[in-house]
């Protein structure tokens with residue numbers, strides 16, 4: 001049987017920060033197997049019956065976290081040498097086998113979905129499901145109409161791989177800035193697509209996955225659980241009910 005501290009279980013189950021869970025416990029708003037428990041460090045089974053403010057909390061089958069990935073962190077679960085996106089949340093979810101649903105390069109920033117729901121992650125990444133990934137880029141030279149046409153037709157990379165059609169929207173105020181919308185995730189895809197036109201990517205930030213935008217309140221390195229509505233939007237985007 002797996003045991004955890006009560007404050008950790010309540011934070012996970014309610015999708016609230018640990019400090020808030022601790023305050024709720026100290027304030028007598030949490031029950032553990034039917035009894036009020038005011039000790040945040042109380043060890044409890046993960047399957048224990050919890051309630052917060054009279055509302056039952058269930059151990060959810062899966063966790064879905066929106067992370068604002070900082071630069072310098074690997075999109076991986078574990079790495080022997082370098083910090084990973086999962087390392088950023090492991091303390092809060094020690095018993096979950098979380099992984100990033102889709103990778104951003106080490107120097108890229110923005111929305112990474114961390115989950116332990118393999119089928120949903122797989123569906124979000126499948127090019128057949130056409131779930132948009134939206135990126136904000138800055139380039140070392142102005143983007144142009146030739147690039148827009150090429151992206152729309154499907155860029156052929158230097159190694160001969162043909163990419164699916166993508167959207168490139170140039171910022172009219174600052175043409176070194178652009179929005180790129182992809183439906184697939186090939187290694188270094190955006191950098192290689194611009195590379196075909198001799199342009200270098202200076203910064204790359206993922207701002208949305210399908211209909212769900214990165215929460216602007218999350219500083220780099222911060223994460224939060226998806227709301228029920230965001231999760232439903234992602235499920236709808238991949239055609240799941």
Ligand code: URA
Nearest residue numbers: 105108188189190191
């Ligand atoms: N394309 C890239 O080149 N890098 C990323 O991190 C994401 C998309």
